[in-house]
Amino acid sequence: MDFSDRQIQAAISLAIAALVGLGVGLEREWSGHASGPQARFAGLRTFLILGLLGGTAGLLANAGFELLAATLVIGGITLSVAAYVMVLRQSGADRDGTTEAAAILVVALGALAGSGFIAVAAGAGSLVVLALYEKTRLHGVVGRVHPEELRAALQFAVLALVVLPLLPTGPYLGWMAIRPRALWMIVLVFCALNFALFLARRTAGERHGYLLAGLLGGVISSTAVTFGFARYSKSYPQMSAALACGVIGACTILVPRVLVISAVLNPAIAAELMSFIVPAALVGAVVVAFAWRYGGKWETTTEAPPAPVSWLAPDDKNPLRLWVAIRLVVIFQLGIMAITYVRDMWAVKGLYGSAVLLGLTDVDALTVSMSSPSTAILPTIAARAIAIGILANTIVKLTISVGLGSARYRLVAGGALVTMALAISLTLALP
Numbered sequence: 001m002d003f004s005d006r007q008i009q010a011a012i013s014l015a016i017a018a019l020v021g022l023g024v025g026l027e028r029e030w031s032g033h034a035s036g037p038q039a040r041f042a043g044l045r046t047f048l049i050l051g052l053l054g055g056t057a058g059l060l061a062n063a064g065f066e067l068l069a070a071t072l073v074i075g076g077i078t079l080s081v082a083a084y085v086m087v088l089r090q091s092g093a094d095r096d097g098t099t100e101a102a103a104i105l106v107v108a109l110g111a112l113a114g115s116g117f118i119a120v121a122a123g124a125g126s127l128v129v130l131a132l133y134e135k136t137r138l139h140g141v142v143g144r145v146h147p148e149e150l151r152a153a154l155q156f157a158v159l160a161l162v163v164l165p166l167l168p169t170g171p172y173l174g175w176m177a178i179r180p181r182a183l184w185m186i187v188l189v190f191c192a193l194n195f196a197l198f199l200a201r202r203t204a205g206e207r208h209g210y211l212l213a214g215l216l217g218g219v220i221s222s223t224a225v226t227f228g229f230a231r232y233s234k235s236y237p238q239m240s241a242a243l244a245c246g247v248i249g250a251c252t253i254l255v256p257r258v259l260v261i262s263a264v265l266n267p268a269i270a271a272e273l274m275s276f277i278v279p280a281a282l283v284g285a286v287v288v289a290f291a292w293r294y295g296g297k298w299e300t301t302t303e304a305p306p307a308p309v310s311w312l313a314p315d316d317k318n319p320l321r322l323w324v325a326i327r328l329v330v331i332f333q334l335g336i337m338a339i340t341y342v343r344d345m346w347a348v349k350g351l352y353g354s355a356v357l358l359g360l361t362d363v364d365a366l367t368v369s370m371s372s373p374s375t376a377i378l379p380t381i382a383a384r385a386i387a388i389g390i391l392a393n394t395i396v397k398l399t400i401s402v403g404l405g406s407a408r409y410r411l412v413a414g415g416a417l418v419t420m421a422l423a424i425s426l427t428l429a430l431p
Contacts, residue, residue: 009116010059010114012118013055013058013059013113013114013115013116013118014052014055014056014059014113014114016055016113016118016121016122016125017051017052017054017055017058017109017110017111017113017114017121018048018051018052018055018110019051019122019125020051020106020109020110020113020121020122020124020125020128021047021048021049021050021051021052021054021106021110022044022047022048022051023125023126023128023129024047024051024102024103024106024125024128024129024132025042025043025044025045025046025047025048026044026129027129027132027133028042028043028044028047028099028102028132029043029044031132031133031135042080042083042099042100042102042103046103047102047103047106050076050103050106050107050110051106051107051109051110052110053072053073053075053076053107053110054072054073054076054106054107054108054109054110054111054112054113054114055110055111055113055114056072056110056114057069057070057072057073057076057107057110057111057114058110058111058112058113058114058115058116059114059115060072060114061111061114061115062114062115062116069111073107073108073111076103076104076107077104077107079103080100080101080103080104080107081100081104083100083103084097084100087100098132102128102132105128106125106128109121109124109125109128112124152195153195155322156188156191156192156195159184159187159188159191159322160188163184164181164184164185164188167180167181167184168180168181169181169182170182182372185264185265186265186368187322187326189260189261189264191322196219210229210239210242210243210245210246211242211245211246211249211288211291211292212246212249213225213246214229214245214246214247214248214249214250215246215249215250215252215253215288217246217250218249218250218251218252218253218254218257219253219257222247222250222251222253222254222393222397223393223396223397223400225246225247225250226247226250226251226397226400226401226413227400227404229243229244229246229247229405229409229413230243230247230400230401230403230404230405230409230413231404233404233405233406233408233409234404234405234406237406237407237408237409240405240406240407240408240409240412241408241409241412242291243405243409243413244401244405244408244409244411244412244413244416245287245288245291245412247397247401247413247417248284248287248288248291248412248413248416248417249284249288249291251284251394251397251416251417251420252281252284252285252287252288254363254390254393255277255278255280255281255284255390256281257364258273258277258363258364258367258386258390259273259274259277261364261367261368261371262367262370262371262386265368265371265372266371266372266379266382268379269370269371269379269382269383269386270371270383271379272379272380272382272383272384273383273386273387275383275427276383276384276386276387276424276427276428277386277387277390277424277427279423279424279426279427280390280394280420280421280423280424282423283416283419283420283423284416284420287416352384352385352388354385355370355385355386355388355389355392356388356389356392359388359389359390359391359392359393360392360393360396363386363389363390363393366385366386366389367386367389370382370383370385370386371386384428387424387427387428388428390424391421391424391425391428394417394420394421394424395421397417398414398417398418398421401413401414401417402414
């Protein structure tokens, strides 16, 4: 007997529906919810049957028997609801309805698989099984969530899902070319970075090592970390090597930070930019790896204070640093306008000069300005301009380290920064 493609597809759909039910039922059996004095109504076999029931309903709906399909789905849901009602009527019974809710979802996912959405049903079913299995860990995560973290997450959801869609695309105000939606996306990127740093700091603890402090502070401002650590090296010379490695960590983090920002705005520029700045990041990564492995003895003293980067990270009441991000966006818009003007007046050489000036003050402003689609700069030229700005910024940090740091700090930080600057210079010199 020959099987048609339609029959094979139906068999696959039913198999996926059955596997979804089987996976959920197996977890319920394994976790003990299907046995004992307070056993729920469904175990391995019942969930398997519910999955097949949903799959059959989906196939019937595709074949035009919508009423019969709806009857089967309603029957499966009614069975689950009735089972939960019976539990509620028992005195002292566990009122948790996870098993019954999972049964309803298995029927729905089975129907989804039967309707042809096999990948969606399989993915959602896997997620359900994982959530059921990781119950203890998920509850532990919820217990560790602080009110300010939840508030920040909800605020970010509103900013991204409510405010962003309402903003117009633009451009507006003629030559100023203001694009509200694009600017707000930049705000969201930096709010997300700030929130990530807040969570990292909280996970690491307030009194973390200088290397980790530098890595975290570099997400916000590697220049500020360099300035703060250089001054501390004079006051606490015994910690100079650790402080210097923290600065190298901050400068190394600058590279992925710039690449992320550029990739969000213009992936083509990010792809070109990698060849210019990744070699410098590799130099920094070698130093960071060495310090992480062997640098613990540099921080054995108890006289040194905590790493001076608490003022870099979001405070406990404002993890997103929304107004800081908005102020940065205003600077970015001014930078975009200036770069557009320079491009029209002095072409490529003028862009590179502007990149040096912006790089001396704010690499993020340079990255956003060059990566903005509104500037209409070729990806290779924009990437080269960003790399030139990062080189200028590296020279600034080298100057700060040499001018303000202790002798050992100058040796370690200065040597690594010179090597990173040379790496960028070599990539820029290549045709």
